[in-house]
Structures are given as C-alpha cells and as structure tokens.
Amino acid sequence: MNKDGVNTTIQAGSGDQPDREEVDETTPLLSQGVRVSGGASFVSSIFNLMNAIMGSGILGLAYAMANTGILGFSVLLLLVSSLAAYSIHLLLTLCDQTGLNSYEGLGEKAFNRAGRVVVACTIIIQNIGAMSSYMFILKSELPATIRSFLRTESSEVWYQDGVILLVLVTVLVVLPLALLPKIGFLGYTSSLSFFFMLFFTVVVVVKKWSIPCPLPVNSTLSLQSSNSSSSDCTARLFVLSSKSAYAIPTMAFSFLCHTAVLPIYCELHRPTKRRMQNVANVGISLSFLVYLVSALFGYLTFYAQVNSELLLGYDAYLPRDVLVTTVRLVILLAVLLTVPLIHFPARKALLMMFRGEREFSWLSHCLSTLFLLVIVVLLAVYVPDIRNVFGVVGSTTSTCLLFVYPGLFYLHISSGDIRSCSSVAAGALVVFGVFVGLLSLCIIVISWAQSF
Template identity: 45%
Template sequence: MELQNLSKGNQHHEADVPKEGGFCRVPPEKAKFLHHKSNAPSQFTDFEGKTSFAMSVFNLSNAIMGSGILGLSYAMSNTGIVLFLILLTCIACLSCYSIHLLLCSAAVVGIRAYEQLGLRAFGPSGKILAAVIITLHNIGAMSSYLFIVKYELPLVIQTFLGQSASSDNWFMNGNYLIIIVTICIILPLALMKHLGYLGYSSGFSLCCMVFFLSVVIYKRFNISCPLEVFGNFSVNTSLPDDTCTAKFFTINHETTYTIPILAFAFVCHPEVLPIYTELSNPTKRRMQNIGNVSILGMFIMYFLTAIFGYLTFYENTEAELLHTYSKVDLLDSLILCVRLAVLVAVTLTVPVVLFPIRRALLQILFPGKPFHWLRHIAIAVCLLFSVNLLVIFVPNIRYIFGIIGATTAPSLIFILPGLFYIRIIPSDQEPMNSRPKIQASCFTALGFIFMTMSLTFIGIDWLIGENRSHGGH
C-alpha cells in the first residue's frame, strides 16, 4: 500500500516539475517530501501554509521593491533608454532563473529554508555561510530604509509645519523619529507569527509606490524642459542644444557604476523560500509563477519610473529623483505627499526584510526547535535595536554598505543558487556535462564576475575620494 501511494505521489510531482529543457527532476525517493497533503511530519515547517497567491505576490514584490527605485532615472541618464531596457530585461530574466534554481534544489530535498539548502549542499559550513550572508544583506537593507526615514521624515514634517531647518524641536530630530517609527509601526508588524500576515501591509506599501509612479508620470507632462527649470542655476552658462533630447545609448564614467545597481534591483531571494513555506497549496510551479508575476510587475514599475523621470529632467536627473523635483518647487504639496508615500513604503518593507534574518538566526542558534513566542519576539527586538543603533551612531557607512552589497547580493542572486543546484541535484540524473548544470555553472561564474566588478568600482571610487580629499588639503 505504501509503495502504491508513493508511486502515485511520484507521478503527481513529476508531472508538476518538467524534466527537460533545464527544469529540475524530482527523484522518486524525495517526492514524498513534496506532497503537501502527506500525513508524514513536515521537514521544513510546523505551519500549514495558508497564504494566498495574491498575498504572496504582494510580499515578494515588496521585498523586491526598495529605495533603489529613486535612482533608476539617474541610471537611465547614464546608460540611455535602450541600453537601460536591455540591462533591466536581462537582469529580470536572470532573477527568474535564479528563483527557478532555488525552487528546484528545494524540491529535490524537500527543504524550504535557504540555510538548510546550504547544509545539504556543503554541510554545517554551508549552513552558517548562507545564514551570515542573508543576515548581513538584510541588515544592510533595513539600515538603508531607516536612513531614509531618518533624513527624509524631518524634512516632510518641517515643510508641513512651516518649521525652520534649524528648529530644535524633538520631532525634528531624525534619531528620535526612527525610534518612534520602529516602536509604533515596524515592531508590531515584525512580531507577526507568519510572513503571510504581512500581505496587507505589503499591498499598501505597493500602493504607495504606485502613487509615486503616478506622480512621476504626471510631472513629466507638467514640468517644462530642464532648460527653463534649471536656468536659474546656470545663468551665465550656455546649455547644449541636446540638453532636452533623450539619448538611446550613453556611455560615460558613471555607466559602469549603474550596472551593479541594476543588477541588484531584483534581490528578493532570501524571502523566496519563507514565502514558499507559507503558501497555500504549495507547488514549485505555483511559487515560480509568484516569482515571475512579482518580477514582471516590478520590471514594469521600474521601467516606467525610470523613463518618465528621465524624460522630465534628462541630463539634469540627480541620483535621488525626489531631490530633483524639490529643485523645481520645494513646497509642492504633491511632491510632499509623494515623499510621505515613499517613507511609508520603505517603512512597511522593513518587517518583510526582517523575517529571513530571524529565520536564519533560528536555524543557526535553535535548529530543530519548535516555534516559541519568546524567541520570536526577542530576536525581532534585538535586531531592530541593533539596526537603530547603527543608523543613529554611524553617520556615514556608505562604503560598508557598498562592500556588503557587492558581496552578499551577487552571492544570494547568482552564486549560492547555482552552487546549490550543482551540489544538490544528483549527478546520476543530471551529470555535470548536462545542459542544466552547465547553465548553473555559468550563472555562478557570472555572480563572481559581478562581485569582482562591484568591488573594483567601490575601490576606484574610494581611491578617487581619498585623492580629492588630499587635494583639498
């Protein structure tokens, strides 16, 4: 009877996971882990997934969407419209392929935890490495979001209340504001038992970013060419005739810096497996569709934001798009609302980013332990306390963030998924000379190329900055 049931389960899952054309194949002895209705004890969670498809899309999209969207117009100004579109399309496709590799590896061994995949592929050292990379990357992301709150929220309050920039009121102090925001908004959401419960807040966060995109499109037809808008800043300077002309291909010294920014625009991989774990009716194909829909939605939003922002300011586009709008009219009420919407969006993203860190720490510190509220709450409080201290007392950690991002992001997107696939998929099913494993090997090599390139750019920028500072003395 057990053999008959197992055979039926194998047929079901092998039909769900195609064997050819680069798709993973589930070995029969592992298929039993994939049947979500099995009576056997779960290998990856003590929670029966109940999160809907839509809520999962909201959560994954919110994990993808970051503050980097504010710099995409600047990236387009340094690459040109066509080159930007080509790069963005390639990176979106690579991100979908990366999710495919993760899901294939998870399907074969019946594990839906990034750290456990590291354990299966490389032993305890692989588990620790995956947990450390996830922790460092997501702490960097959380800190960057809180830095935006620290510096932008006082400006919004100042403008709404008509206060001067030098006001000594406590509510104009960014350090106090991030503590208040953390305690009142972020912490309660971070204490949710399951990531799926954040689907509503993630949906609202995405609505805020859609509002931001709508204003960017509206302002494109509301603001005249930067030749007039920025004329007051260069009265005695004759501007080139092509200042208000869109460029399709652009190569300059900033182009090389924008490529890594675009490459990491779809980082969401630490959240993929936790979302998969809590998905109702979980199958690889269903989770892959969630990843594809989320990446497609963010691709459209990224491109529209970039092109309408660029076509508003052309070469005058600055690295932070909202700051460029402020030069047009600092007191524009619509732009103030957009600033507030962006602040709400990044604030609601922090709890989503926190969940994979807590999961990684639980895998390292309390492996195999059942859920316990005290551990759940304590880790969230300690993480938020540490990130707040980092944001408050470290005035400029640009290079630290840069180095962490240049090493952890390519590891999460390219290197680890490729290595997991190579190590976990049995060689008797897919030998190293098979097309899927060759593709995974090339994908991993691409990750090392991105890492080397990003670290090189950071080093050059660092040296140039030091040379300028010495020259100033």
C-alpha cells in the same frame, strides 16, 4: 509546519510522503508528515514578494538609464530580471529534489554545516545592512518631509529630530509587524507598499510635463550648469561611459528578494513548485514594469541632468510642491513597511544558527526580534554614512544570494549531467554573479578613493 509558520525539513522518501512528481505540481508541501492547510493566498504572496523586491532602489534607476540609454537600460533590466527569475527557479527545483525548504538547508546539503553557516551569516549581514540603510533614510528624510508639510524651517521641536522619529516608528510600526510569527500576515502591508510605489510612478509620469526642457537656471542647484541648452533634451538610446558600470549593480540589487522567496513559498496556500514559480514570475514582471516606467519618465524629465536620487531633482525645480512632498512621504512609508519583511528571513537565519530545528518558542522569537532591531537602530543612529559602510557588504552578499549561491547549489546538489543545458546555465549564473560582485566592489573602492 512548525508554529513559526516556516516548514522544517521534508524527509524525502519516507513512507507516508507522496513521490516527487506528485509533490512537484499537485500536492501541497508537507512537513513532518502533516498536510499544510490555509496559508497565504496567491495574491498576498505576490505582494509580499514585490515588497521584498521593491525599495528605495527605485530612486536610482532613472540615473542608471541616463548612463546606459533607453534601449541599453531596457535590455539590461530585462536581462537582470530574467536571471533573478531563473535563480528562483533553481532554488525551487532544489527544494523539490532534496525535500528541503530553506536557503540555509540547501547550503548545508551542498557544502555540509559550513555551507549552512555561511548562508545564514550572509542572509543576516545582508538583511541587517538593508534594514539599517532603510532606517538611515527614514532618520534623514522624515524630518525634512514633515517640515515641507508644515511649511516651517524650525528644527527645535521634537518631531523634527530624526533620532526621536526613528525610535518612534520602530516601536510603533516596525516592532509590532516584525513580531508577527508568519510572513503571510504581512501581505496587507505589502499591498500598501506596492500601491505606494505605483503612486510614485504615476507622479513621475505626470510631472514629466511640469518641468520644461531646457531646464530653467537654478542658482541653488548643483546638479546642472547654467548653460543648459536644447541639446540636453535629446533622449539617447545607447550610452557608454565610466558611469555605465553603476547600472548593472543597481539593477541587480533592485531585484534581490531571494531571502524571502522560500519563507513565502512555505506559507503559500497549496505550495507547489509551479504555483510559487508563478508567484515569482508575476511579482518580478510587475516590478519590472514599474521600474521601467518610473525610470523612463524620470529620465525624460531631466535627461542627462537626472540626479542619482530622482526626488532631489524635483525638490530643486518644484520646491514645496504638495504632490512631490506627498510622494516623498509615500516612498518613506513604503521603505518603512519593507523593513519587517526583510527582518523575517534575518530572524529565521539567526534562530536556525543558534536553535536549529527546535520547536517554536515565543521567548526566542521575541528576543531575536528585539536583538536585530536594536542593532539596526543603533547602526542607523550612530554610523554617519551607513550606505558606504554597507556598500562593500551589499556588493558581495547581494550578488551571492541573487546569483552565486543558487547556481553553486544547483551544480553541487543536482545529479544531472554537468554538460546539460541547466548545468551550463547555472554555471553561467555563477560567473555573472561573480562579475557583478567584483564590478560593484571596484566601483565602491574607486568612489572612496576619489573622495579623498
């Protein structure tokens, strides 16, 4: 293991290494012939993975349920989470077969240097887009949250300036956490982020009984018409409309954690394939549960009138509610603590592109960290609507990392029969990923066309 805490390539078949079966289940991952000691615990690795999975996307799942129905949403969410777990299984299987333990290394093994560069660029673009989107949310929402707590409408003071607040939280919180050399250190902040999401879910459940249905008429609300009736308070099991197409991309992006899987695997205490698969299964299962409960009770609160960003509905009917305001702050903190975790694989991919497998250097580590954060902050500050800018990028890079690349790499690297069940499943994963990516891209293009 190098000083950056990320294992470099395992030379499979070297004389001082155990055979593949031993490495698979019982022997800690080796790097350069040195046994890994210490490492991140099983629990902290689960928290890190869940922090990589769960983000602001949780706010849009109730809207997805409203457009697919309770049973339709549940089936689709189970399908996407199962496919996410299976694609992680493919990545871990390839790590075991090849002795490689990086996403970029698997890309090089499958498609030579071009594959390595494409994977690294995909990770960098995807993670810069995700970090910039989260920073944009902080810049936009943090001043409003502070105003709600202070119960003031004044925007003349410095702490009501979104740009100043963004720079402050970047320097005081994101930068110190992003400079940590090992992803395992982020287990503590990741556990906080998970409990923040859990608190959000509990409040959504509790507030279901605070808002009556039919919804009261609110002249300031643009989300629902004044003729709301009891017919709007019926939960639907299946819904099929043009808006239903938004559901699968939303769910797919909500389970994207694959850029962080292998770094977490490298730092896991006793990092075996089975142990890491258990981490992935537990992390995805808990995320699935939190997603399902929050979406269900958010939908049962507003039914067909649910907003695409769930908290906006509570703002309309429960203005200046202390608990709702606290939840908004908690979500912002969870988003803030997710940024360093997303930053880690982006920096790793950047260093791998320009430095290869050279010895760890604090100078390169710090410069690459600052470089990425400066780009992220500049994008968040100067791009007027960053979610649209990175919508196209996200619809392509996210599905590639989540579905397409694991399936393609398995088909190219695995020596098994192309007609075997595992190869057919990997091919189906690629097809599904291409379908979701094209669907997401079409939705974004259509929404842009309709806005003009």
